[in-house]
Amino acid sequence: MFNTACRITGNEMDAEDVLQDSFVSAFKHLHGYKGNATFGSWLKRIVVNNAINLVRKRKIVFEEMQENHAERMIEQEAAELLYDVDQVRVSIDRLPEGYRMVLSLYLIEGYDHKEIAQILEITESTSKSQLNRAKKKLKELVKEELQNAG
Amino acid sequence: MQDKDQLEAFIKDNRSAFDAKEVPKGLWSRIEGELEQTKTEKMPVLWYWKAAVVVLLAAVTFLIADNYLPSAVQHTTTAELSEFEELETFYTSIINKKQIKLDRALEGEEAINFLSSDIEELELLYNDLRKVYLEEQSSPEVYDRLMHLLRRRIHMINAQLDIIAQEKIPEELDVKIN
Numbered sequence: 001m002f003n004t005a006c007r008i009t010g011n012e013m014d015a016e017d018v019l020q021d022s023f024v025s026a027f028k029h030l031h032g033y034k035g036n037a038t039f040g041s042w043l044k045r046i047v048v049n050n051a052i053n054l055v056r057k058r059k060i061v062f063e064e065m066q067e068n069h070a071e072r073m074i075e076q077e078a079a080e081l082l083y084d085v086d087q088v089r090v091s092i093d094r095l096p097e098g099y100r101m102v103l104s105l106y107l108i109e110g111y112d113h114k115e116i117a118q119i120l121e122i123t124e125s126t127s128k129s130q131l132n133r134a135k136k137k138l139k140e141l142v143k144e145e146l147q148n149a150g
Numbered sequence: 151m152q153d154k155d156q157l158e159a160f161i162k163d164n165r166s167a168f169d170a171k172e173v174p175k176g177l178w179s180r181i182e183g184e185l186e187q188t189k190t191e192k193m194p195v196l197w198y199w200k201a202a203v204v205v206l207l208a209a210v211t212f213l214i215a216d217n218y219l220p221s222a223v224q225h226t227t228t229a230e231l232s233e234f235e236e237l238e239t240f241y242t243s244i245i246n247k248k249q250i251k252l253d254r255a256l257e258g259e260e261a262i263n264f265l266s267s268d269i270e271e272l273e274l275l276y277n278d279l280r281k282v283y284l285e286e287q288s289s290p291e292v293y294d295r296l297m298h299l300l301r302r303r304i305h306m307i308n309a310q311l312d313i314i315a316q317e318k319i320p321e322e323l324d325v326k327i328n
Contacts, residue, residue, distance in 0.1 A: 002177075012174065016174060020184065083157060083160045085164055088160070107158060108168050135157060135158060
């Protein structure tokens with residue numbers, strides 16, 4: 001839960017606040033748990049929603065990718081890279097907020113585009129396009145990390 | 151050519167490895183503290199609710215007991231019991247004497263059967279009520295009713311003796327005249 005909140009908010013301080021508010025809120029609204037999902041899923045959804053609400057106050061900016069030749073090159077080169085979890089994780093943290101949220105929700109938290117669209121109050125097509133752009137950006141950042149690592 | 155979504159597959163395959171950050175120390179105790187505070191804030195409402203239920207139950211119980219159940223057992227004091235026994239002995243002795251007198255006066259008369267059955271019925275009623283008075287309901291109302299039943303038996307016997315006495319007067323007068 002804490003890691004989920006971290007990935008969405010982008011920093012540990014906000015994630016702590018989100019986790020605290022979520023647990024207290026879940027305790028106060030236990031009667032709202034209908035048993036349609038597992039308790040863990042229900043609690044996780046509260047954490048995700050609270051994290052997104054916090055980020056929303058900062059105004060999420062869904063990035064417009066400006067594709068260029070260099071990025072296309074990165075995409076081609078990335079296919080031959082051997083990925084490292086720490087480097088990928090650091091790269092995810094460096095993603096713009098909108099990209100980071102959609103990519104985290106889809107690839108790590110396991111939500112589908114329909115659920116992401118509902119959570120972020122966007123369309124499914126926006127979710128899909130943001131994910132594609134986020135993955136491209138991530139490959140670019142991972143490439144940078146690998147280069148920096150020497 | 152390698153899969154274009156190799157990175158996506160890598161992340162999906164290593165999801166758990168991305169949960170590397172540990173929960174900061176003190177976060178759980180802060181959450182616990184806030185939950186305790188929430189419970190404490192809820193307490194007064196719960197207390198009032200429980201108190202209301204207790205008061206309601208007490209009121210309902212009292213009303214049921216007051217309206218539908220027999221009154222609580224009232225035990226007689228020694229003085230009251232002594233007074234009852236004295237009066238009972240007094241009235242019973244009168245009844246016994248008058249009953250003997252009546253039996254002698256109406257010896258062989260069939261009509262007395264009706265009177266004796268009424269007196270026996272009164273006696274049964276008296277004994278039942280006496281048991282209630284001594285064991286369950288020692289109230290002044292029951293006491294008065296018991297005394298009334300004793301006096302009623304005396305009154306019935308007296309009435310019958312009066313009837314017999316009046317029936318005998320002409321014969322005595324006839325004897326005197328003759």
